[in-house]
Amino acid sequence: GESVGLHLPTLSVQEGDNSIINCAYSNSASDYFIWYKQESGKGPQFIIDIRSNMDKRQGQRVTVLLNKTVKHLSLQIAATQPGDSAVYFCAENPPGNTPLVFGKGTRLSVIA
Amino acid sequence: DGGITQSPKYLFRKEGQNVTLSCEQNLNHDAMYWYRQDPGQGLRLIYYSQIVNDFQKGDIAEGYSVSREKKESFPLTVTSAQKNPTAFYLCASSKSNTGELFFGEGSRLTVL
Numbered sequence: 303g304e305s306v307g308l309h310l311p312t313l314s315v316q317e318g319d320n321s322i323i324n325c326a327y328s329n330s331a332s333d334y335f336i337w338y339k340q341e342s343g344k345g346p347q348f349i350i351d352i353r354s355n356m357d358k359r360q361g362q363r364v365t366v367l368l369n370k371t372v373k374h375l376s377l378q379i380a381a382t383q384p385g386d387s388a389v390y391f392c393a394e395n396p397p398g399n400t401p402l403v404f405g406k407g408t409r410l411s412v413i414a
Numbered sequence: 415d416g417g418i419t420q421s422p423k424y425l426f427r428k429e430g431q432n433v434t435l436s437c438e439q440n441l442n443h444d445a446m447y448w449y450r451q452d453p454g455q456g457l458r459l460i461y462y463s464q465i466v467n468d469f470q471k472g473d474i475a476e477g478y479s480v481s482r483e484k485k486e487s488f489p490l491t492v493t494s495a496q497k498n499p500t501a502f503y504l505c506a507s508s509k510s511n512t513g514e515l516f517f518g519e520g521s522r523l524t525v526l
Contacts, residue, residue: 310454336514345418345504345517346457391456399464399511401447401472406456 310389312409321379325392325405330373334395336402337366337377341388349377349390379410387412417441420505420518427499427525434491435521437505445511446488449504450474451520457504463488464511492523499525 315321327335333354338346352359352366352375359366365378375392389409393402418439427433439446445464449457449472459472463482477496482488488507492499502522506515 334512338517343502343520343522345420345506345519346515347517348514351514393515395512401445401459401462401511402515404457 310407310409312411314411314413315382317382317384317412317414319382321377321382321386321410323377323379323390323408323410325375325377325408327373327375327392327394327405328403329394329396330370331397332394332403333397335366335368335375336393336395337364337375338391338393338404339386339388340391340407346391382410382412384412384414386410418505418507418516418518420503420521423519423521425521425523427523429525430494432491432493433499433523434489435503435505435523437488437490437518438486439488439507439516440486441507441509441516442485443507443509443516444485445508446482447506447508447515448472448478448480448488448490449506451502451504460490460503462511499523 336351337349339349340346350361350366357368363380367376389407391407392405421436447462448460458474460478461480463469479491504520505518508515
């Protein structure tokens, strides 16, 4: 769903299914992107990153896709497990010496 | 082990009191950051520092102050001027201002 107001969009997925979490980034000149996972009450943890000269990068059970034409980033999680339940944030690195810019986040809920 | 340590993890204060949150890193990172996170929300940048004895305001610096006297340490003071200080505060560090951020476990401040 789309992010509106104060509530994070939520994605509910059956255990074992694949998950796709989407993110629209703002700056077409951003050259580096990261996905973070944040479990309840903890700090965000790095999942996977991708540079703007790539359109796909794979990790263990995760794949990040980058579509620069429409400024869109997605995170695909294969065979989703209950431990994947968390809030997922994308972050972009804008040009110049400025910090990462974080998206609003998506809550992934895995149904056992 | 290398990492970022935030303390305290939980903190309760009365309205009108200043409170200082500690953040220490032994990763030899040059840049450090403070973010605020409200329930169901994303990360908002309060302050960041790219080098010792220098720091810049983020998006929501009003009511907060920081210092960077040592490379390893970046304490955040939540002053009585901050109108709504109850939140989850996250500290992070990175090798440079444009790279991957490593987060601490967060400090939850509740103002009574």
